[in-house]
Amino acid sequence: MWRWDQGHLPYFQFDTIRRLSELVVASDFKTYDKNDLFNYTGLEFRAPATHTPWRNYARVIKLCLLAYENNNRILPTRLANLISQPGRVTCDEYFHFLVRAFTDSSPAFGNWKPPDNPRYPLLFSLKYVLSKYIVSGLPATIAEIIGAYLSSGYSGDETDEEFIRISQPLNTNEQATGNIQHEDEYRQAAESIRVISQISYLTIVSNSVLISLDAADAREIFDSLNPIIGPFSNNRNTEIERLASLYACAVDDVNLDYKNTSLDETISSGFIEGGKIERTHITIERNKNLINEFFRLKPTSICDLCGNDTSRMYPWTDRIIDLHHILPLSSGTRAEAHGTSLDDLVAICPSCHRAVHRFYHTWLTQNNKRDFDNKDESVMVYGSIRQNIYAERQWF
Numbered sequence: 533m534w535r536w537d538q539g540h541l542p543y544f545q546f547d548t549i550r551r552l553s554e555l556v557v558a559s560d561f562k563t564y565d566k567n568d569l570f571n572y573t574g575l576e577f578r579a580p581a582t583h584t585p586w587r588n589y590a591r592v593i594k595l596c597l598l599a600y601e602n603n604n605r606i607l608p609t610r611l612a613n614l615i616s617q618p619g620r621v622t623c624d625e626y627f628h629f630l631v632r633a634f635t636d637s638s639p640a641f642g643n644w645k646p647p648d649n650p651r652y653p654l655l656f657s658l659k660y661v662l663s664k665y666i667v668s669g670l671p672a673t674i675a676e677i678i679g680a681y682l683s684s685g686y687s688g689d690e691t692d693e694e695f696i697r698i699s700q701p702l703n704t705n706e707q708a709t710g711n712i713q714h715e716d717e718y719r720q721a722a723e724s725i726r727v728i729s730q731i732s733y734l735t736i737v738s739n740s741v742l743i744s745l746d747a748a749d750a751r752e753i754f755d756s757l758n759p760i761i762g763p764f765s766n767n768r769n770t771e772i773e774r775l776a777s778l779y780a781c782a783v784d785d786v787n788l789d790y791k792n793t794s795l796d797e798t799i800s801s802g803f804i805e806g807g808k809i810e811r812t813h814i815t816i817e818r819n820k821n822l823i824n825e826f827f828r829l830k831p832t833s834i835c836d837l838c839g840n841d842t843s844r845m846y847p848w849t850d851r852i853i854d855l856h857h858i859l860p861l862s863s864g865t866r867a868e869a870h871g872t873s874l875d876d877l878v879a880i881c882p883s884c885h886r887a888v889h890r891f892y893h894t895w896l897t898q899n900n901k902r903d904f905d906n907k908d909e910s911v912m913v914y915g916s917i918r919q920n921i922y923a924e925r926q927w928f
């Protein structure tokens with residue numbers, strides 16, 4: 533059974549996972565009440581009044597490998613400790629690890645038994661999407677991925693030839709008819725694919741998972757994706773602790789230094805130095821599918837900061853405008869029920885974009901930080917740049 537925790541998508545957003553990590557590190561999660569949770573995550577508590585936050589979100593927290601139970605206490609994993617440090621773990625590093633660690637069935641659920649032949653449904657999903665893209669350049673639909681998982685019987689650790697065999701466009705119809713036993717299972721599987729679409733080079737548009745990488749980068753990532761293996765523990769809590777403790781040595785297995793995200797260009801245009809945490813950010817801002825989707829739904833040539841209409845200034849062009857991602861530098865795009873959220877992106881002109889990242893750099897340095905703590909902080913800093921520019925314009 534490919535189970536997930538359906539209906540809690542906002543809790544799986546990387547920015548929220550970061551806050552949940554801070555919570556599990558600060559205190560026993562069982563000591564928190566609904567108001568604590570609301571104040572900290574900003575997310576409404578929709579469970580019945582009799583439910584405690586732990587009862588309601590234990591699955592989210594365990595699926596994310598943030599905490600485990602020991603003698604009736606909730607203890608943070610080593611992974612939660614790392615995520616709670618600003619700028620320490622990027623969205624891409626985290627989700628590539630989770631994809632490699634998540635098994636069917638999972639120790640997040642009560643019926644855990646160490647599997648004899650473990651299957652890795654999220655690893656399968658990512659490798660399926662990558663191999664189909666490498667071979668044909670085509671995106672895969674969520675239904676097709678789930679169908680291929682069920683009908684192939686693959687574990688997720690198969691070779692490129694094996695994946696290419698099942699992801700040929702000709703086989704697509706056959707795959708989609710894979711036997712999905714329960715509607716519930718399908719919904720849960722689909723939601724877990726939406727969760728990993730927070731990876732910076734993925735975009736979900738109307739149930740299709742699109743990739744924005746060049747083929748060589750896609751190939752390199754495919755080749756480096758291996759499962760996090762056993763020995764599995766009989767005890768589900770010990771198993772969660774074990775998996776999470778492997779993060780630090782497994783994180784460098786996957787090379788996330790996408791070549792199409794040239795850091796030279798990044799640094800010369802005023803982005804902060806240091807490499808790792810801004811890589812996710814820049815990849816999102818250059819994600820071609822995301823850019824196309826953004827301008828398809830919100831066609832504009834006007835800069836959100838200086839208000840210049842770039843198509844009037846430069847009438848021989850369509851628009852000269854960048855996408856800026858407002859969330860913390862290490863965060864991915866948010867996943868929503870129908871696809872990738874465009875709400876955290878703004879269209880700004882290249883000059884303002886440079887200026888924004890210079891401002892970020894200065895602000896973070898002055899505040900002795902490597903990254904913004906969370907979404908609110910990044911929105912606040914972006915807002916103050918905007919105010920500055922508007923105040924300046926009053927003089928003209």
Ligand SMILES: [Zn+2]
Binds near residue numbers: 839881882885
């Ligand atoms: Zn501008």
Ligand SMILES: [Zn+2]
Binds near residue numbers: 817855856885
């Ligand atoms: Zn930007």
